Amino acid sequence: xxxxxxxxxKSYGEIKALDGVSFTVEEGEIFGLLGPNxxxxxxxxxxxxxxxxLDKGGATVQGYDLIKDTYKVRGVIGFCPQExxxxxxxxxxxxxxxxxxxxxxxxxxxxxxxxxxxxxxGIGEFLNRKAQHLSGxxxxxxxxxxxxxxxxxxxxxxxxxxxxxxxxxxxxxxFIRELKKEEKTVLLSTHxxxxxxxxxxxxAIMHKGxxxxxxxxxxxxxxxxxxxTVHIRVRSDQAQKTRALLKEYHFVAxxxxxxxxxKDAWQTMHEISNKLISHGIFTEKIEIVExxxxxxxxxxxxxxxxxxxxx
Amino acid sequence: MNSIIGIAVKDIKTFFREKGTxxxxxxxxxxxxxxxxxxxxREIPFNATIGVVDNDKTASSIGIVSGLNAxxxxxxxxxxxxxxxxxxxxxTNIRAVxxxxxxxxxxxxxxxxxxxxxxxxxxxxxxxxxxxxxxxxLLGYYKYAFNYTDPVTLNAEKTTITKNIGYKENIVPGMLTxxxxxxxxxxxxxxxVFEREKGTLKKIRASPIHPINxxxxxxxxxxxxxxxxxxxxxxxxxxxxxxxxxxNVPLLVPIFFLGSMNGIALGLIISCIGxxxxxxxxxxxxxxxxxxxxxxxxxxxxxxxxxxxxxGRIIPMTYAAQAIRDIMxxxxxxxxxxxxxxxxxxxxxxxxxxxxxxxKRWVEKE
Ligand SMILES: Nc1ncnc2c1ncn2[C@@H]1O[C@H](COP(=O)(O)OP(=O)(O)O)[C@@H](O)[C@H]1O
Ligand SMILES: [Mg+2]
Numbered sequence: 001x002x003x004x005x006x007x008x009x010k011s012y013g014e015i016k017a018l019d020g021v022s023f024t025v026e027e028g029e030i031f032g033l034l035g036p037n038x039x040x041x042x043x044x045x046x047x048x049x050x051x052x053x054l055d056k057g058g059a060t061v062q063g064y065d066l067i068k069d070t071y072k073v074r075g076v077i078g079f080c081p082q083e084x085x086x087x088x089x090x091x092x093x094x095x096x097x098x099x100x101x102x103x104x105x106x107x108x109x110x111x112x113x114x115x116x117x118x119x120x121x122g123i124g125e126f127l128n129r130k131a132q133h134l135s136g137x138x139x140x141x142x143x144x145x146x147x148x149x150x151x152x153x154x155x156x157x158x159x160x161x162x163x164x165x166x167x168x169x170x171x172x173x174x175f176i177r178e179l180k181k182e183e184k185t186v187l188l189s190t191h192x193x194x195x196x197x198x199x200x201x202x203x204a205i206m207h208k209g210x211x212x213x214x215x216x217x218x219x220x221x222x223x224x225x226x227x228x229t230v231h232i233r234v235r236s237d238q239a240q241k242t243r244a245l246l247k248e249y250h251f252v253a254x255x256x257x258x259x260x261x262x263k264d265a266w267q268t269m270h271e272i273s274n275k276l277i278s279h280g281i282f283t284e285k286i287e288i289v290e291x292x293x294x295x296x297x298x299x300x301x302x303x304x305x306x307x308x309x310x311x
Numbered sequence: 312m313n314s315i316i317g318i319a320v321k322d323i324k325t326f327f328r329e330k331g332t333x334x335x336x337x338x339x340x341x342x343x344x345x346x347x348x349x350x351x352x353r354e355i356p357f358n359a360t361i362g363v364v365d366n367d368k369t370a371s372s373i374g375i376v377s378g379l380n381a382x383x384x385x386x387x388x389x390x391x392x393x394x395x396x397x398x399x400x401x402x403t404n405i406r407a408v409x410x411x412x413x414x415x416x417x418x419x420x421x422x423x424x425x426x427x428x429x430x431x432x433x434x435x436x437x438x439x440x441x442x443x444x445x446x447x448x449l450l451g452y453y454k455y456a457f458n459y460t461d462p463v464t465l466n467a468e469k470t471t472i473t474k475n476i477g478y479k480e481n482i483v484p485g486m487l488t489x490x491x492x493x494x495x496x497x498x499x500x501x502x503x504v505f506e507r508e509k510g511t512l513k514k515i516r517a518s519p520i521h522p523i524n525x526x527x528x529x530x531x532x533x534x535x536x537x538x539x540x541x542x543x544x545x546x547x548x549x550x551x552x553x554x555x556x557x558x559n560v561p562l563l564v565p566i567f568f569l570g571s572m573n574g575i576a577l578g579l580i581i582s583c584i585g586x587x588x589x590x591x592x593x594x595x596x597x598x599x600x601x602x603x604x605x606x607x608x609x610x611x612x613x614x615x616x617x618x619x620x621x622x623g624r625i626i627p628m629t630y631a632a633q634a635i636r637d638i639m640x641x642x643x644x645x646x647x648x649x650x651x652x653x654x655x656x657x658x659x660x661x662x663x664x665x666x667x668x669x670x671k672r673w674v675e676k677e
Contacts, residue, residue, distance in 0.1 A: 015373020049517045051676065071519045081515040083510055087321065089328040094321070102518035146514075 002027040002154060002185050003048070007057035009209075010043055019209040020057070023169040025187055026202075027153075029173040030180055034293060035195040035206030036307045041189035042082075044159045044206075048187075049079045062153060075103065078152035082159045084143040088132035091121060093141045095131055096149050103150035110149070117145040121177050137168055144175060148184075155179055157188040161195060173199050191305055194291035197221075206298055212300040217293060225291025225298050228265035230272060232258045233285040242281055246272065259289075314520045318528025319535070322502050326536055336498075336540050340489040341547050345620045347609055348552065349406040358617055359441055360386040362396040362406040369416035375426075378448050378457050379409070385444065386617060397429070402650075405639065406431050407441045427466045433641055434481055472523030483554045485608040488632040490540035491570040492599040492606075499533045499578025500595035503670075508588035522674055526667060530575050556639040562648060563638055569655035576659060577627075579666030583673045606632045627658040 003025035010018040015042045025031045033041045046052045048059060050070045053108045059066040061073045086095050090156070099108045118124030126134060134142060140160075148155055157176075161169045167194075176199055179186055190196055196203045197217045204214040214218055234242045237278055239256045249268075251260040262268035266290045276283055303309050327334055363379070365372045378389055388405055390396040396408045410427040418424035432438045444467050469485055506512035515525055548554065578595055585591025603609070604624040612620050614630070623629040634651040637643035 006561040051513060051516055071521070074517060075519040077517070079514075081513055081517075085511045085514045087325055087508070087509075087511065089325045090321065094324065098317055099518075101320075101513060102314050102520050104314050104519075164404070168436070 001026060003031075003059065003061050003148040003187065005044075005057070005059045008044065008047065008054055008059060009056040010040075010047060010052070017049075020043055021206075021211055022057075022210070022289060023204055023211060023214055025185060027185055028180065028183050030176060030186040030188070031198055032196040032200030032203040033187070033206055033253075034191065034193065034200075034203050034297070034305070035189075036191050036303070037304050038307070039191075039209075040204040040209040042158055043209075044185070045079075045156055047191055048073075048126050049077055053166060054235060069250050075150075076153050078148040078155045079148065080144055080155065080157040080160060082145040082162060084139045086131040086134075086139060086146065087144055090124060091128050091132070092145075093127045093132050095142065096146050099146040099149045105150055105287075109151075112188045113149050113151060116148065120182075121145050121175060138169070138172070140172065141175070148179070152184070154185045154187065155245050159188070159191070161190070167196065179211065184212055193297070193305055197293050203293065205293075205300060205304075207297075207301045213296065220293065221291045225293070225295040226299065227261045227263060229293065229299050230260045230262055230269045231259070231285070231287050231288045231289050232272065232276075232283055233274075234258070234281060238281050241279070242276065244278055244283070256284075263286075265290075297309070314343065314518075315524050315528040315531065318520070318525055319531040322529055322532035323535055326498065326502075329528075334564075336490065336494050336536070337543050338487055340493070341544060341551070343609070344482060344486045344544075344548065344588055345551065347482055358384050358386060358615070358620075359406040359437055359443060360388055360404070361409055362388050362390050362397050362399055362405045364390045364393050364410045366413040367411045367415040371416040371419060372411045372587075375411065375449060379445065380449060382444060384440070398431065400431060401647075403431065403633070403641075406437055407445075409445060425466050438476075444514070479552045479554045480556060480640055481636070482609065483548045483552060483556060484636045485632060486548070487541055487544060487567075487635055488570065488606060488608050489603065490537045490544065491567070491574045491628050491631055492603055494537040494540045495533050495571040496581075497595045497599050498536055499529065499575040500582040501578075501592055502529045502533065502587040503540075503579065503582040504592045505587070507582075507640025516674065521666060522558040522671060526579065526670060529564055530572075533575045533578070534568070534571055537567070537574070541567060557642050559638050559642075562645060563635065564632045565652065566631055566638065566648070566655070569652065569659055570635075572659040572664060573627040573655060574632070576662030576666045579668055580662065583666070583669035585639065602626055605629065607636075608632055627655055627662075630654050 002023040005020050005024070007017070008018050008021040008260070021040070021044060033044065035041055043052065047054045047067065048061065050066070050073060054066075054149070062076045064076070066073055086092075090098065096114060096117070097110065100113070105113070117125070121144060123138070123141050125143050126138055126142075126275045131139065131142065138254040144160075160176075161172050164172060173195070174187070176186055188200075200217060202215060203217050203220065205212045205220070214222060215223070233243070234256050236256050239253075242258065243253055245253075246258065246260065249272075251258050253259070260268065260272070269286060269288055273283070273286060297303075297305050324351055342414065363376055365376055367663070374628065376387065379385055388399075391401075393408075393410060396405070399405045400408050407428060407430040412427070415424050424448060427440060430438045430441050449465055503512075506515065516522075546556075577598075581595045582591045583599065605619055606626055606629045607615070607623060612623055612633075615623065630651045634643070634655075635650055637647065
């Protein structure tokens with residue numbers, strides 16, 4: 001493993017932001033911290049990046065101890081904070097050069113990195129533009145380029161896609177996957193369950209400073225998320241008849257919408273579909289709804305990722 | 312690239328691309344320079360300290376001394392020893408030495424009593440006011456108190472008048488201290504506050520650069536900006552005013568350097584004390600605006616009320632301003648500058664260490 005966190009705790013006065021957090025991140029994986037606002041994601045990330053002090057516990061990053069070798073740890077991490085940290089009056093190239101100088105990069109290596117960043121992140125066309133004249137998407141790309149200019153083995157991103165529209169999110173996910181292709185290890189935080197599901201090899205679900213569960217998204221959904229449901233919508237005038245036909249299933253119905261939890265969702269959907277067709281019932285819609293990471297989170301904590309309680 | 316140089320280069324680039332920077336740090340002081348020269352190229356009410364050696368110790372001499380005391384514009388310092396008084400005059404601690412010889416009262420009836428005055432002629436305004444004041448008082452005292460007519464000769468001489476020194480010769484060296492406050496101090500505060508405010512300090516702190524190296528980088532940038540400001544202001548002053556000054560570069564450089572280091576260290580301290588970034592930045596500007604009047608930048612210190620002169624004495628820049636004036640106006644030599652150089656070095660080191668400690672404490676508090 002490349003990151004090992006052990007029993008990490010941190011309080012701000014009375015608030016326990018982290019309460020005995022332990023996990024490991026394997027080399028080359030995309031690891032997600034999924035949790036609502038206030039779960040402790042930023043605190044955890046900034047401790048790993050040497051920006052905040054920890055109270056208890058410890059961590060090693062690429063074999064370096066977080067406290068004893070803090071400068072070595074910083075050297076192997078590329079940290080991309082939530083906000084874009086570019087100097088408005090400097091061009092993108094100058095911003096990157098400055099970041100490179102913080103890591104004492106040689107000018108030859110810098111040129112190489114500039115080229116590969118231009119290719120991967122598509123920043124080549126606006127290298128000579130001042131940061132203040134960039135669009136939001138360009139800024140995010142330049143920001144990411146600046147945090148990985150020293151070719152770090154580990155890239156840590158704190159809620160990198162907050163405020164993105166769906167297209168920008170997809171584009172950004174593509175960049176993250178490119179990083180994985182370059183064999184980098186990625187640790188990112190998010191409160192977006194789709195993002196965690198879509199992007200991460202493994203996800204740690206965080207709640208009130210603790211890790212509530214940690215596994216591959218598929219495994220979490222399967223083990224904790226509960227059964228899939230078959231979702232049916234029929235014509236209003238046939239709703240009554242449909243309910244009567246399906247009475248052997250434990251369904252939940254509301255008007256013309258019917259949800260049937262099922263162990264083997266495909267088998268069940270097939271059965272129901274045949275039955276309804278043979279009785280002349282017209283289904284407007286029939287689909288399998290898989291449990292999401294949101295369901296996993298609700299099962300684990302009793303609240304939603306947005307923070308509101310489940311009624 | 313080396314990370315210290317990286318910080319410095321980045322700071323310098325952002326600084327010179329900031330709108331208004333050039334105006335506030337360079338054009339503004341030059342404007343003030345021209346304005347003040349136009350307005351104040353003449354007398355101003357003032358207070359000067361002069362040394363008094365009373366070797367006569369008679370009713371007459373004591374009467375004169377209390378008369379001088381009562382003028383209000385002279386502060387007297389008593390000496391028993393003439394040599395000591397002249398040492399202080401040379402060190403510019405006092406503006407003049409006034410000597411009443413031992414046979415003064417005896418000679419009065421014979422109308423050949425003589426008193427001696429040596430005035431520092433560096434600033435002709437100050438010299439003239441001191442001399443005229445004493446002469447008027449001395450002659451007036453006998454005229455009205457004893458109804459003698461001219462019983463006393465005032466033997467007055469001026470020292471170190473090597474050239475015709477006017478207001479511009481005084482204000483140009485003074486204005487060259489402006490960058491020590493407004494470039495060094497305000498820029499250093501701004502450079503750190505700016506990173507805090509923009510959040511970019513996070514990026515720097517997450518990198519392997521040591522906090523002290525970061526501060527060194529920022530110090531280099533502030534030194535560079537100060538140097539640029541001084542060079543441009545000097546050039547403009549020469550072109551626009553043409554003052555007759557001694558541009559002794561090898562002596563000026565260390566004084567400017569030390570003055571600038573004091574300013575940067577103060578700026579560093581201010582940037583760590585303010586809670587909100589903007590607060591610290593405003594504080595630095597306000598402090599600079601207030602301090603400029605105490606350092607003798609615009610007026611020779613003597614023009615200031617006594618308590619202001621006292622305040623000026625605890626500000627390192629005052630010593631830099633004084634030393635710069637001594638070099639440029641009085642042709643001071645390296646030997647005469649040992650004391651200000653030592654003072655400035657000590658204060659720079661102390662302030663810088665305090666600044667580093669405060670910065671480290673602030674960083675670790677997070
Ligand atoms: N600098 C701070 N001072 C005081 N409390 C803080 C500070 N930073 C975070 N907290 C608190 O710690 C908890 C965790 O916050 P944070 O790590 O920012 O969570 P997340 O990034 O998951 O939203 C929250 O209750 C938050 O209010
Ligand atoms: Mg956060």
